[in-house]
Amino acid sequence: MKNIFELIKRHFVFILFGILFIFSAVVLFSSNRYQRAAFLQQSSDWVGSIFEWRDELQRYLRLKEINDQLALENATLRAQMPDNFFVIDTTVLSKNDTLRMQRYAYRNARVINASVNRESNYLTLDRGIVGGIRPNMGVISNGSVVGVVTSVSDHFSVVLPILNSKFQESVKMKGSGDFGLIAWPPGSDPAYADVKDIPKHVQVNIGDTVLTTGFGSHFPNDLLIGYVSQLNDQPEENFHRIKIQLSTDFRKLSYVQVVSDIFKGQQDSLMKQQQEHDGVDDSH
């Protein structure tokens, strides 16, 4: 017994190292985005407020750039004002629209922390449950896709951006309307992503526009994702290898809108009902 204590005493530092090393490795290998969210929730208050403080400073230094961005957005919106249009048929324009219901609601948020050059990137927003943000809401900026909210604390939320290999969304080619999947190769250039699963018989040209499908109900239909910048087709494959330039500049992201689908509950419960009826266990 005495010998064992002697042994432990002599190799105390190495044993301590082993314990800490194994602990860290377990934490690292078991951490997925939910794990990360759990850790974040614990420390979100102080880490979040430190990031917020830094962002405040940084925003001040970037006022001009943000101003330009907002002015551009204002100009785009102003161009869509009814006053700008010459009314051809007065019977068509109606302000009190009972034929349409609002489907998507938008909330403003500020990006207070972001990474673009890691293997899997995340954004932190300065709004959480209190601000009306819930998991699985879409995040857009200047009318183009940014990512999807994965976890929320009271005052902060974490967004899984396109720049993360776990991000999955169906996309379509403008014009032909063919569907594909967007994927970002981990650690690659944050300005580009890949589009998969578009069959070769579909004509794809450089410069073509890639839009959202609105299937996942994270995003409205026809939101801009990017433009085709490269085609690396392999002769032995049946699908195109498309590289697109993302229309969101993740390195300069500061203000975003969070999209919530008002009909999401309806769509999901209907789908579930149908699946239960068919006896299909689809774990999406």
Place this chain on the structure above:
Amino acid sequence: MASMIPINILRIIFMVFLQALVVSRLQVLDGFVLPWVYIFAILMLPFETPKWMVLLISFVVGYIMDLFSGPMGMHMLACTVLGWLQPMVQRLLSPREGYEVNQEPTIQKQGLRWYLTYAGILTFCHHFVLFFAETLRLSPFFYQLGHILFSAMATVVLMVIGQYLISVQKSRG
């Protein structure tokens, strides 16, 4: 010895904040060069610090750094390895008569060549574990190797410049 405790705690806090708020935001060559200068606080722990304490301090510093960035556990793992190796490398590089009492591992006390070897070995090991933990694979090999090497070099250069700046301040004041 006791007088060194507050200055080391302050240095740890300062380096972690410097890393999280300033250095991590630098985008050198699209993130190809990513210096992690916060390990300076661990490299500066005095020679007399017990080994287990170096290990525990490194682990805690890694935990705090993890809260600020990336997936949990990355910096914890890299810093644990760093805290284990630090006393070993110090002993490996010790002069024949041992280090003088109350000395710190700085350029001024130990010389530039000693410091470059000391910081070089430890920084490379730390960055290797860190980048390996982040990607969990080494492909494409040469890209990753360059990533690690150039980031480690940037870290060492920043730490050396930082020390010269501090020494200029001290000699003026």
